Amino acid sequence: MIGRLLEIAIRGVAWAADYVFVLRWQVRSLLRRRPAWAQQTPDARGVPVLLLPGIFESWRFLEPLGLRLAEAGHPVHVVDLGFNSRPVAALARRVSTAIAAAEVDGAVIVAHSKGGLIGKQLMLDELRRADRGGPAPRVLGMVAINTPFGGSRYAGLVPFASVRAMSPTALRAFAGQRQVDDRITSVYASWDPHVPEGSELVGATNVRVRPRGHFRVLGIRSVQDAVLDAVERAAARPTP
Numbered sequence: 001m002i003g004r005l006l007e008i009a010i011r012g013v014a015w016a017a018d019y020v021f022v023l024r025w026q027v028r029s030l031l032r033r034r035p036a037w038a039q040q041t042p043d044a045r046g047v048p049v050l051l052l053p054g055i056f057e058s059w060r061f062l063e064p065l066g067l068r069l070a071e072a073g074h075p076v077h078v079v080d081l082g083f084n085s086r087p088v089a090a091l092a093r094r095v096s097t098a099i100a101a102a103e104v105d106g107a108v109i110v111a112h113s114k115g116g117l118i119g120k121q122l123m124l125d126e127l128r129r130a131d132r133g134g135p136a137p138r139v140l141g142m143v144a145i146n147t148p149f150g151g152s153r154y155a156g157l158v159p160f161a162s163v164r165a166m167s168p169t170a171l172r173a174f175a176g177q178r179q180v181d182d183r184i185t186s187v188y189a190s191w192d193p194h195v196p197e198g199s200e201l202v203g204a205t206n207v208r209v210r211p212r213g214h215f216r217v218l219g220i221r222s223v224q225d226a227v228l229d230a231v232e233r234a235a236a237r238p239t240p
Helices: 002-033 061-072 088-101 114-131 222-235
Strands: 049-052 076-078 108-114 139-145 184-189 207-208
Touching: 002 088, 002 108, 002 207, 049 061, 049 088, 061 108, 061 114, 061 222, 076 184, 108 114, 108 222, 139 222, 184 222, 207 222
Parallel strands: 049 076, 049 108, 108 139, 139 184, 184 207
Antiparallel strands: none
């Protein structure tokens, strides 16, 4: 009984810390200039990284992780998706067009939440085009953080079509497309208040980290370490 109450208290603190993190970085993104790491960095020698945020997030929300990746020597690319509320397929096409225009090749996607769904759709689209004789995929793999690959039961309770599209029912057909799952690393919190089902993805490399929360994990160094390790492993894989 005491253990259960302690866990409830810990989760309550993690939930509150999640929204402190959200408020902090939303305000900072409005007040601060575009960070230096989001500029062109021709001297960077690491594998290119493409950041994809979650729903209702701009890429600025991923600044703590973007800075860490840049410090590790990765050129970091961002795509403006607005509030990221459009359908996944449309956003995947938008990202594909942007990275082609920027001539980004051999990239690893680093995505948060819905961004992982967009990244997976992009990878599926690239694979299908290549199978039809089109250009080779530009994306080597993806590291997704707290992505609801199988959906979240809470999504169906929200009166916004963009959120309801991430319910388990809405994502059933998408989840069944497993052609690129072996090139995905899913990093997920030990407890995620927004994705109670968890983010384990069958066929992918799954990394469960100890910190709790959906948003705040982006700023925790141990989680960033797990992401950096996964990026390096993805870069070392043979080109698809």
